[in-house]
Amino acid sequence: MDKSFSGVFSAMTRRLGEETAPVWAVHDEALKRAANGEDIYLLSVGDPDLATLPSTIGATIDSLQKGRTHYAPGRGELRLRQTIADVELRASGRPCDPDEIVIFPGATNAIYSVLACLLDPGDDIIVLDPMYVGYEGIFRALDLNKVGVALDVENNFAFDIDAIKNAVTATTKLVFVNTPGNPAGNIISGPDLEALAHYCRERNIWLVCDEVYSMLTFEEKHVSLRKAASELDNVIIIDGLSKSHAMSGWRLGWVVASRSVTDHLLDFTSSVIFGCCQFVQDAAAFALTNDEEYINGVREEYCQRRNYVCERVANISGISCGVPKAGMFVMINVAALDIDGLQFAQQLLDEQGVSVLPGVGFGECTAGYVRVSLAQPINILRPAFDRIELFLAQGIKPTNPR
Ligand SMILES: Cc1ncc(COP(=O)(O)O)c(C=O)c1O
Incomplete structure (x- = not known):
């Protein structure tokens, strides 16, 4: 038997294996160098450094001991869905039925499932540019045609x-927005969301909104799509605990939508997920009912970090940034240096051991930016920005013509 096996992979697998913008290359290199003992500052990760609320961990242990x-129900545990329905009622002032909620192992999975239920391969998906880089893989897997706005x-x-x-055409089926936004920390205002929801409904278009940073806002508050939309049958909200509750590893997200959508999502989850962990759902229900003080503290911490980073950027010549209204990131404009974000990120890592993400991974309009994560305390941000300052003081090296 010397003939080697030459099995053919699916078209989806091949699409997922295609080259993408080298958004993670700098980060991966930074991890490698850190593992080799180099002194690296990682400002490229979006995983909260804060701890999960300790009493949530206690509640989880109780749940495990019980x-x-x-296996859990396909829609999710009723207690958690009722808790989320209460959160939705408080956020929107509109009653929410637990059957209008489906629990997923993380927002990523929720987004994938919603798009798989609503779109066919080859369909357009209208999405904001810049966008969260993680959407890219979902769009590829489902073979959607990204139309960046x-x-x-x-x-x-x-x-x-x-x-x-x-950007909407006669064949548009779905508009996907993210507010508060990653990477830019922008917020879509209530009137804008209302107008968008109205516009989409008039044209029979689904409107899906990723709200995973809804609790991490600063001066201006998030407006939920459920509050802004006058009709709810074409709107779908995705949220989760990864960011607000520093529970990224617990994998817990959810969808809020009309019954007609959640019934189809149930068919989908029953086929491909078959229920989320019971004890994680108990933990999530506990976290969402005991979080007021915790969330205020988390928000305050990110706000201080944001202020610190924006102040440092304002005092370094050659780079600039707007002040993000929400979320865990600051986009720094490096275009005045006459290099793009990728070149900046590569040189910064090479020369000063600081890892930031090149803006090109998020969209065309942010090629001249890098993204700095606030998932590091100020005692890390401070020396990291000292190095960024030194990097710029020493002068950017000429690069290959773009
Ligand atoms: C806008 C946005 N949506 C979704 C996710 C993924 O969330 P989850 O960890 O719940 O899958 C992220 C993670 O960075 C994000 O920034």
Whole structure:
């Protein structure tokens, strides 16, 4: 038997294996160097450094000791869905039925499932540019045609409804937005969301909104799509605990949508997920009912970090940034240095051991930016920015012509 096996992979597998923008290359290199003992500052990760609320861990241990280790209902545990329905009622002032909620192992999975239920391969998906880099893999897996609509970069990444309207065609089935936004920390205002929801419903278009940073806002509050939309049958919200509750590893997210959507999502989850961990759902229900003080503290911490980073950037010549309204990131504009974000990130890592993400991974309009994560305490941000300052003081090296 010397003939080697030459099995053919699916088209989806091949699409997922295609080259992407080298957004993670700098980060991966930084991890490698850190593992080799080099002194590296990682400002490229979006995983909260904060601890999960300790009493949530206690509640989880109780749940495990009670034997909550079996299959759970496909829609999710009723107690958690009721808790989320209460959160939704408080956020929107609109009653929410637990059957309008489906639990997923993380928002990523929720987004994948929603898009798989609503779109077919080859369909357009209208999405904001810049966008969270993780959407890219979902769109590829489902073979969706990404139609990026630029935020107003000159105006601190403000939302532009006319740009969305210009991108909609007779075949558009779905518009996907993210507010508060990753990477830009922008917030879509209540009136803009209302107008967008109305516009989409008039044209029979689904409107899906990723709200995973809804609790991490600073001066301006998040407006939920459920609050803004006058009709709820075409709108779908995705949220989760990874960011707000520093529970990224617990894998817990959810969808809020009309019954017609959640019934189909149930068919989908029953086929491909078959229920989320009972004890994680118990933990999530506990976290969402005992979190007021914790969330205030988390918000305050990120706000201080944001202020610190923005102040440092303002004092370094050659780079600039707008002040993000929410979330865990600051986008730094490096275009005045006459290099792009990728070149900046590569040189910064090479020369000073600081890892930031090149903006090109998030969209075309942020190629001249790098993203700095606030998932590091100020005692790490401080020396990291000292190095960034030194890097710029020493002068950017000429690069290959772009
Ligand atoms: C906008 C956005 N949506 C979704 C996710 C993924 O969330 P989860 O950990 O719940 O899958 C992230 C993670 O960075 C994100 O930034």
